[in-house]
Amino acid sequence: MPRPSKCSAEFGSCCKDLKDSLTIPQQKFFWADEQGVLYLTIGGVRTEQGVGWMDHAVLFCPFCGTKLQTKEEISLKAGSAPPHLQ
Ligand SMILES: [Zn+2]
Numbered sequence: 001m002p003r004p005s006k007c008s009a010e011f012g013s014c015c016k017d018l019k020d021s022l023t024i025p026q027q028k029f030f031w032a033d034e035q036g037v038l039y040l041t042i043g044g045v046r047t048e049q050g051v052g053w054m055d056h057a058v059l060f061c062p063f064c065g066t067k068l069q070t071k072e073e074i075s076l077k078a079g080s081a082p083p084h085l086q
Contacts, residue, residue: 017063
């Protein structure tokens with residue numbers, strides 16, 4: 001079994017529930033950006049410009065509690081600005 005690399009593909013290796021959540025088509029509430037930071041979409045906000053999505057970086061797997069990433073890792077990967085604002 002190959003050692004998991006530090007990329008988005010590693011998310012979901014802790015349990016089947018998270019893996020399944022990452023592979024649900026269309027309704028993607030878990031998603032990883034190109035920096036390899038896993039986000040959870042909390043909800044949508046209806047504004048005059050349309051629907052804005054609220055995303056939050058996931059530190060622990062919500063299903064099994066495994067530590068997935070740290071705030072330090074996220075800020076290192078994401079840089080100063082959240083990716084959806086770039
Ligand atoms: Zn898990």
